[in-house]
Each structure stands twice: as C-alpha cells, then as structure tokens.
Amino acid sequence: MRVKVRHSTEYTYDQAVSRGLQKIRLTPKNSGGQTVVSWDTGVEGGTKELSYTDQHNNLVELLSIAPGTRTVTIVCEGEVDTSDTAGIIGQHGGYAPLWYFRRSTPQTRAGPRVRQLVRDLGKDFDDDPSRLHALSALILDSVSYSTGTTDFATTAEQAIEAGQGVCQDHAHILIAAARLMGYPARYVSGYLMMDDRVDQDAGHAWAEVHVDGLGWVGFDVSNGVSPDPRYVRVATGLDYGEAAPISGIVYGGRNESMVVQLQVQQ
Amino acid sequence: MANRPDVFDEMHGSGEACRSPYSGYADWFQRQGAQSLRKKSRDAEVFFRRTGITFNVYGQQEAEERLIPFDIVPRIISGREWSRLTRGIEQRVRAINAFLHDMYHRQEILRSGRIPVDVIAANAAFLPQMIGVEPPGGIYTHIVGIDIVRTGEDEFFVLEDNARTPSGVSYMLENRETMLRMFPELFSRVAVREVSNYPKLLRRSLAACAPPGCSGSPVVAVLTPGIHNSAYFEHAFLADQMGVELVEGQDLQLVDGRIAMRTTRGYTPIDVLYRRVDDDFLDPMSFNPDSQLGVPGLMDVYRAGGITVANAPGTGIADDKAIYSYMPDIIQFYTGESAILKNVPTWRCAEPDALAYVLEHLDELVVKEVHGSGGYGMLVGPAASKREISAFADKLKSRPGNYIAQPTLALSTVPVLTKAGLAPRHVDLRPFVLVSPGKIEITPGGLTRVAMKAGSLVVNSSQGGGTKDTWVLEE
Amino acid sequence: MLGKTAAGLFWMFRFLERSENTARLVDAGFRIALTRSAAAEAEWASIINTAGVRQGFLERYDAFNAANVIDYLLRDRDNPSSVMSVIGNARTNARMVRTALTREVWEATNEGWMTIRDLLKRPVSENGLPDILATIRRQNALVRGALTGTMMQNDVYNFAHLGIFIERADNTARILDVKYYVLLPSVSYVGSSLDNVQWETILRSVSAQRAYRWLSDGTANPRQIADLIILDKRMPRSLAFCAGQISEHLGFLAQAYGNEMPSHDLARAHVKRLADHSIESIFESGLHGVLSDFIGRNNALGQQIERDYRFYG
Known part of the structure; x- marks a missing residue:
C-alpha cells in the first residue's frame, strides 16, 4: 500500500527566541517491510545544521533556531510503500x-x-x-x-x-x-x-x-x-x-504554542 | 635506614646494598650536605607556589588551592625494567581500545560469555549514544594513565586503568622541570630519558585523530570545566604547552554544523576537542540537562562526524573497577596473548562466595567502590579501626555489587627526604600513554605518587599524598 | 584569540591598574593627614568619594578617619574596590587567561598577589603603610615589566593595554572631578596654603608631582596643573595620553584583524574632542562638564570594545 503523508508542525513564541536547537526524527525507516518512495523535510525559521543516524538507526536532523525567531515551521511530505507482515x-x-x-x-x-x-x-x-x-x-x-x-x-x-x-x-x-x-x-x-x-x-x-x-x-x-x-x-x-519526533532546547522564547496539521491518506 | 623485611625498597632492595639503578644518584647524594638538601626542598615549594601549581580540594573552603607535596628524591627505573613495563602497557592499551570498539558494536566478548552481560548492562558508564559510532582511527581512549604498583624485583601489578580523563601529567612535567632547575649537575651525571616533549606528542597525537573531513591543520582545543575545577592548573598548562586554546562550554556554540569557539574575530570551528569534562556534563541535550559545562549539540556533531572528542564519550566502561577484574580475559580475547602485566587479585563482591570471603577478611583487604575514584569511599582494612570495619561491613552487605576487594599489597618503597634524613615511603606509578592511528607512545617516566606518612598505603593527592620526579634511565 | 581571553586580559589589567590607583589615592590622603591634621577628615572623605565607594563605606563606618579609610580601601573584602579584592580579581582573571600569558607575567601576578595578601593579612599600622603602598606599586611594575619584556606584541598585548588605559583614564578623570573646585580661579582663597596642599594631593594622586616640577615654572598654578593632567601627552596618566594609547592599541587590532569596528570611531572621536580643547576652552566651557563628558565617553568606549571583540557570549 502506498501511504501519503503531509505533516506540518508550527511553533509560535510570544517573545522572540534568543537561541535554540531542535532534534527532529521525522524520516520514516527504510526497513521492516516498508520502503520510502519519496520524503522531504522542509524547515522555515530554522536551519538544518547536520544529520546522522542514532543508536536506533533513526535519521536525526539537528535544527538551529536563530536569535529573534518567533515562528518555526517544520513540514514533512512524502510517500511510503508498506506491506502486510502481520505486525x-x-x-x-x-x-x-x-x-x-x-x-x-x-x-x-x-x-x-x-x-x-x-x-x-x-x-x-x-x-x-x-x-x-x-x-x-x-x-x-x-x-x-x-x-x-x-x-x-x-x-x-x-x-x-x-x-x-x-x-x-x-x-x-x-x-x-x-x-x-x-x-x-x-x-x-x-x-x-x-x-x-x-x-x-x-x-x-x-x-x-x-x-x-x-x-x-x-x-x-x-x-x-x-x-x-x-x-x-x-x-x-x-x-x-x-x-520523539521533535525535541530540543530553546532559550528565551516564552509562551510556546504548537499547531500540528497532519494528513495521512492512500 | 630501616626497611621492613617484607617490603621491597627500590633503592636498597631487601638489604642494605644500593640497587644498581640508584647507584649514580646514591654517589651524588652522599656528597650533599643535609642542610643544603633541606634548603633545596624548601626552594622547590616556593617554586611550586609561585608557578601556581596547585590543586583545589573539593569541600574545603579555606585553603582552596593546595600544593601537592613534592619530594626531591627521584624515583628511578632502569631501562630494562621500563621496556618490560611498556610492552605490558602497550598490550593493555591496545586491548582496551579493542574492547571499547566491541562494546559499542557487536559485543562479541559478551556473546562469547567471557564477561557477564550484567556487568555492562547495569553499568552507567555504558553510553547508548555511542552505539555504532566509528571514531576517527577507531580510537576511543587517546590518553590513558595506567596505575602500576611494585612489590618486588620483578613483581609489577596494574592497580587501575584510567581511560576517561587521566590527570597528573602536568606534575610529571613540572616535577622534572623543578629537578632540572635545582639539580642541574645531577642530570649530567645520570643519563635520564626526556619527558619534556609530551605536550608536542599530545598535540600531534590529537591532530592525527581529526575527523576525516578536516582539511589543513586541525584546530585543537582543551575543554575545561573552569577555574574552580581541581585540575584547572593542568588544563591551562597543557593548553599552553600545546599552544592551543583553553575553552569552556560558554565559549562554544554550534555554528554551521560544527562546534565553534567564540573568538575576537568571530567563530572558529574546532576539529579535535581534548575534553577534561565528564561525559555526563558534555552536552545537556544528550546527557545531564542541567549541565552548564558542556555544549548543546556536541554529541550530535560528534555522531555526524564533525568533531573528534578525546577521550571519546563512554570510555568509562573500560576503566570501571568491576571491568578491571576481567582485564586478563579482555587482553586474551582481543590480542590472543596472555597479559604481560598482572592484575591484582580481585574479589567481586557481587558474587556471593567472594562477598562471604571479603566479609571474613575485611581487616586484611582493601575494599573499593566500583565506580569510585580518588581514594574516596574506600576501606584499607589493616589501617582501619574495629568500628570503621564494622560500619563498612554494613555498607558492603547492603550493596555488595558496588564493591570489589583486593589484598593489601606490600607496595614498594622509595626514600623521601625527611627532617631525620632519608626514610622509606610507599609509592605507585602512573605512566601516560598516547594513542593515535597506528601508534602507541608511552612517555618514559610518569607520575610517581608517594604516601607522605610513614607506613601509609594511600598515595592519592586528595588524601595527603605527594609526588616525585620519575626517572627512566637510558639503557 | 577567544573572546573570553580578551575579556580576561582586559579585566586583569584593569584590576591591576585599579589596585595601583587606589594605593596612590591612599598615599595622597595619608600625606595630607600627616601634614594637616585639621583637614584630614575632609580629605579622607574626598578620597572615599574619588574611589567611588562612599555608600559602602558609610554602611560600615561612621567616621572618615585614617584607620577606617585605609582598612576599607586596602583590606576590606566586602569592598569590591579594595586593593585586596581587585588584586584577587586580577589573579582570577590571570588564571582564566593563563594560556595567553608568559610564565613571567603569570608568576609576577601570582607572586604579587601572594605578597600583598600576606602583607594585608593584619590591619595596617601607620608605620607600615608606606612600605605596603610601595610594595603594591612595585608588584604592579613587575607585572607591567614582564608584560612589556616577555609578551608578543600582538592582540594579547593590545587587549591588556586597552584595559590599562581605559581604567587609568577613568581614574585620572575621577580624581580631577572630585577636586575640580580647587582648580577653579573663582575660589576665594587662591594662593592660600590650603590650596597648595590640595593641588599637591591631586599631583600625588596621579604621580605627577615630579613631572610638574620639571614641566612648569615651579609655582603652583591651577591652570598648569589642569593642563598637565588633562592635555599633556607626555604625562603617562593624563587624559590625552590615555585616550591616545587606547586609539593606538585599537589601531593595532584593526591592522592585525584587517577591519575596523565601531569602537574605532568612538576612540577617534574621544581623542579629537580632547585635541579640540585648549586649557582655556576647558575652563570656559566648565571643567566639571568636560570631565563628566570624558568619563561617559570613556565608559561607552570600554563597553563598545567588549561588544566588538565578543568578550561575552
């Protein structure tokens, strides 16, 4: 089955961020009966600094948030082929x-x-x-x-x-x-x-x-x-x-609010 | 001077005659006046104070900076003895690095059953964040200190491996510097091998471990917890001697995917970080979230290959006292050879039979905390009172897995200068080892620690121990 | 160089400079007290004002007498400006920037700290005071000598000197500002012996009594004194000399780093403002106003240097 995903997470801060780092684990695995056909993670309000695979073979990307930022948006979009393996x-x-x-x-x-x-x-x-x-x-x-x-x-x-x-x-x-x-x-x-x-x-x-x-x-x-x-x-x-899909440290930036938009369909 | 018959004195052996490594020194010594030697001894102290070679003792507000007592009688090792020691040390350090690589990859030694899984699984020094990491050159522990004690002419034992952040090398260098200043004529009479190029070798060794992506001359920096750390003097000393920056966490920041230091001209990325900050404090995003000493993102940059951290995080799994007892197996497993340097026989109190034996014989044994260091929290049976022993027995029974026990070794003695002339004191030895791709370098000598109290076996500086210059003679 | 290292050097030398200035102030006060006991209390009060520690002093003491002032300015660890506090701070900064210092500079600093700490362990007697003040100045001279004689003349050297001259300029300006009224021509008792003593204090506070003898016609004259201390570039504690040195060391930094920063403009303006003045115009526009303006600009320049060269994260 081909599953299409669009997942956007938007963080808004009442007070501008003085600095921040976020680890994101948002890329599907290419194993265990599933194949990633296409996947793209875009960021606004932050910069992708680096990526690596961690001890669980998760793809981790590290984002930095520049001083003065008020909104960070992370959008992933892609398609994954899955198969039935009875769990x-x-x-x-x-x-x-x-x-x-x-x-x-x-x-x-x-x-x-x-x-x-x-x-x-x-x-x-x-x-x-x-x-x-x-x-x-x-x-x-x-x-x-x-x-x-x-x-x-x-x-x-x-x-x-x-x-x-x-x-x-x-x-x-x-x-x-x-x-x-x-x-x-x-x-x-x-x-x-x-x-x-x-x-x-x-x-x-x-x-x-x-x-x-x-x-x-x-x-x-x-x-x-x-x-x-x-x-x-x-x-x-x-x-x-x-x-965790998104975790990290944000300095400054009081009153964070988060809005998630997620569409999953065939 | 009187030696106990069961104790090996490195100057006199078990009798009155002078052992050959000391003969040159003994000739010279006989011609010195007692008064002038005592004056030299005082000069040495002034010298150390002025240069600021002090250490901070935790928990002592007053006398925040203390001097480690320095004794002017050198500890002398013959070229032959040294070459045997170095073969053993080299073998051990190679095995330790192979063990560390294995721990963070397939764990073959656990699969083979040579070490019980629980010894690793229940160990806080094992860092999951290191699983699968390939450090440049396959090196985990770049700077190693092996604590060695001697009990006889040919009897050397490894007491402890220091694979995390061994300290004391600055004393090795400054002790020699002091001796050269005070007794220049001695060095023209006795051919002593050099130690002074250690900082140069250290820098070269660190630079050789730069990440593969590094082009040009690698930028090396020393990471210190700051001026209040007990070993700050050493951190500053090494950075200065290597000619590299001494940084604290607050000087560092993640910039363009690298860890960079804030300079007067902007941010400069670092290739190799010689860190003297414990694992737990390196990166608040990966480890202790309250740490102010580290840099957020350091571990991520490390895993992404953007920086070399020396020693690698997670090397503590190799120098834990519970692992120590398995070192002979570890050496056999990874090198196919039996250990050249012996281990001190060790009872793991986690094992019921061993615990029973240890509880029976507390008054003869030294009992140590598995994860402790610096001589804190240990029991020296023969020196302890009945009350101390019974209090310790309670601690031991409530958490046996937390302790190991060893026989009280009759550590060798070397004379120190006292008001009444030369008198024997127990010593140990910490040689320093540098590991870089394809190379293991051991500086001839090391740090000799000496118990300043007559009969005492505790040489730790935090417990009143002193140091000596250590001479390895040219062969 | 690390921003933190630049900060450590800058502050290490500011603190050393401050310890010397405080010693000099105490010395000047002590002389007046010896020669004119009637005016002593007012003199000690004015010295506490010059050191900028009046509030802290009054929280601890009721009277401005020699024992209190000397103890407060030299030994009191609760006084952040006491000699003991500032040389302690200087040494802490030196420890922090140990890798930027030669062994000679570090040892001179460390030894100076040990010596002065030992001397100030117990309250200072009047008999012992001259010797202690001389020791403080001598230990500073040793550090400066080691700095000049053993350090590379690079950015390390420049940040050290920026610290010295920002601090010194501030000190000299403050000394004048507290005493400026005795230099004003309108004061009625011009030429009285009181005046002479006051002028002498000012000159001593900036170690300029000898220079003044050589450079002036020997008679005490407020204009000449003000001219020497404000505008004379030959006098190593004058405002013009300090401002010139700051600008010069910033110039070396610009050369080494290949670019100028906002502090360079401030420094040039600082120098020019003094150069545009003559001693007459200073008195015309008001000595106090000129000094306040100078102190404000000097502070702003120091802070700009801290920002431009990333002293703090």
Missing part, C-alpha cells in the same frame, strides 16, 4: 544489543501498578504472541483511550493510575510490562492511515516487543491490533524520549 518486523538488526531494550527508563519504569497488571494477566498462554495480545487488550481495558488527561511527560504508572491515556501512554505501559516479563521492548513513533478521515491531530505511537523466533512484533494497544499496511514506522527508542 512482524523481523529479526533484530543494528548494533544496539537486545539487552539494551530491557533497560527501564523513567517513563517505562514498572512500579506497583504495572506489576499488578502483569499479575492480573496470568501465565497460562500457548505462546508469546498470544500472551502479548492479551496484555495489550488488558491495558486498553484498564486505561481507556482519551485525550487531555495525560501529556508527553506522563509515565506508565501515572497513566494506569489515571485510567485514561493516549497511544503514547498505552505504548509505555506495554513496554514496561513486557520488560518486566523479560522481553526486550521498544517504542515506535509513526503514522497511521485511518479509514474514516484524512486530517489528524497528531502522529501515532505503538510498541514493539522482541519474541524469540519471530523477532520484533508490533502491538498497537490503542487500536487493539498489530500494525498492518496502514502503519508507517518513523522512529524507535526505549521510550518516547528516544523516539
């Missing part, structure tokens, strides 16, 4: 060792609530995938999808406590639980083409868990499925922080 990304590649994906991070730390979730899940499963699908369903059951309760800094534990969350929170909880059960797990940020609309408010996020024999397998808790050809994988990491 299976395949064998682990790259130099980041599998044990690294068992490291917990502040957002994916397994506290009492994650532990309880894993106890509730039980152990009686035929195989790893069915166990993880059950976990995914249990998480959606305990934490319903709802915007506005959590934000980008919410931890897995906090989201369970709130009983509500968005795709980022679902992914963090699944990752925390999977690591607790001994699986390497990672966060994926990307795009999802929705059947009923073109315009979306934000990108999507889900989780991948490494299962012996199969390799990495994706789980989208929020939608209760494993990724299919409608999913475009962009960046991966131990948690949101390592895969």
